[in-house]
Amino acid sequence: MSCKVVQPPEEGTTYFKIMDCDCTFTLDTQKLQKRYLELQRSLHPDNFSQKSVKEQENSESQSALVNKAYKTLLKPLSRGLYMLELEGMHIEEGTDSGADSAFLMELMEINEALDEAQTPEKANEIGQDTKGKLADLTVQIDAALRKGELHTAKALLAQMKYYANIEEKVKEKLSGFM
Template identity: 85%
Template sequence: MLSVKSLRIVSSSRAVLHPCWLTTNRLSVSKAVTCSAHCMSASLHKKCTWLSSMNFRALRKERQLLFYTHRAPSLRNCCTSQVKLNCWNCKHLLDKTPAFFCVSCKAVQPPEEGASYFKIMDCDYTFTLDTQKLQKTYLQLQRCLHPDNFSQKSVKEQEYSESQSALVNKAYNTLLKPLSRGLYMLELEGMSIEEGTVSGVDSDFLMKLMEINEALDEARTPEEANKIGQDTKGKLADLTVQIDAALLKGELQAAKALLVQMKYYANIDEKVKEKLSEFM
């Protein structure tokens, strides 16, 4: 790559031989210098970004217990836009995102596109979130956003309240149970578990599931069915601990495999409830 000084020397020598060259090619020289500076800047930026990434990985390894609060959030975990928004009604600047109401005119706001369920429900991005706090937030939001509160408002506010209320419902139901919460966290990281798939599942594990299902079908008393239910709940609790540990370490593939197992055990748990209802 030519330095700026070298370009000046070449320019001067060419100008002596061809007086018109300096005038007609000044723009080309300027472009070459600009391009050189841009390439150097891009190279330095790339190097700094790489070093920052290396430093972050080292920090995360040393402080795994604080993984969720210190890790660099991916685009999937955050709202798609950090731009300040204004109220659709009075144009006042909204104080936070996602915003449910304008602090100035109190008008209900439309749902913010791309906001994660964790942000909507004001929860920490963690598999072991506080479900009591989640339920409290849910009740507070629904008391404020329920469409019945806006029956005398404009059509637009009625539509926004219905959309916000439905979104809060969906966010709450997704985050409430460990299985749906874990699957949603994988989805935020760009991973998913296909419906009905058994690929990657250990054959011994599938055999064990068949035995449990057969025992449940053959259960003739509530005690027998309840015993299977208690064993299943214990397994679900154990899987919850393992999944949380995998996510804390950023081991997404391991978390995915464990969530597949949780999905099967959650299905058995539902079958136990159905079986117990037959004895009533």
Template identity: 75%
Template sequence: MKVYPSSTSWIVKIHLRWTCTNFRKDTCSSNAPSIQTTSARNLRTSSSSVSRMNENSSQLTVFVYSKLVAREQEEREYSEHQSALVNKAYRTLLKPLSRGLYMLELKGMRFDEGTESGVDAEFLMELMEINEALEQAQTPEEADKISQDTKGKLKGLTEKIDGALRAGELQAAKALLAQMKYFSNIEEKVKEKLSGFM
């Protein structure tokens, strides 16, 4: 009986080595299809041996493919999860308000609704005047002026908040963030007003 060349055994060994290297140990466990009959020592020209070789090769191919698909799915889900976290972090740190609130949260200070300590009667009066001027704006130029004024106030607040956080003055940063929150709402209202003129 003629034996297949030793190169066949080398190919099988390489295939096994790749399989066990690229998958977890369970790939090479007792659950994996046996390929002992495909070693060079057992490969004969008889039809029964070739049949067994083909059968075991097919089983191994299906097994490896299923492991590969499962691994790709797992890695894809992990990548999507990590990408979502990166995007969320980027959006949080991009805007001064959400960034400041996050920094306070890292220090253990919560910013609950209705507990804004940086809002006094004078500040509320200023907000009322700005909102009234925005409602009465009849042209894009009038609305744009309010927009520019609001952006200027937000820029100034951003600098003050960053300074307070660097100095560890958390209560001051919290009060300034409360003011920023109101001006951010006005900024959104201005955008809606300007879009109405288009």
């Protein structure tokens, strides 16, 4: 800030630090959005078209980093996965992370009910149930992360991933009724 020249991104800085928010699962998304807009106003490459090539490049990389940090921290699922990543844990794509058969059966039944939904009201009802399950998972994941129970948080985030997929399918179904 003091030299009034955009610097290259600092190596190893967390998205939480970039976005000036607490490293917590339940963060204030309005504050996050406000910070995102502030940063983009000051770092956007259009503001540096008359500056040196190096400063333009730094502006582009900083702006891209801010975009990535914002998108990652905005949604609970990507935020939780990122928090696990910071602790050295990863959820592999395409694995069920040890999901039990009862949970998988429940998901199958929800998906079937959604496929068979003939009215927007029925699809919306499934959507509301899914939102409730996602809210419950958010509370459980936050508690697990606060206690440092990373394996529990990882299992809960895997469940959240399934419910987030159902939530997307509900949105698609509802748009199909329009």
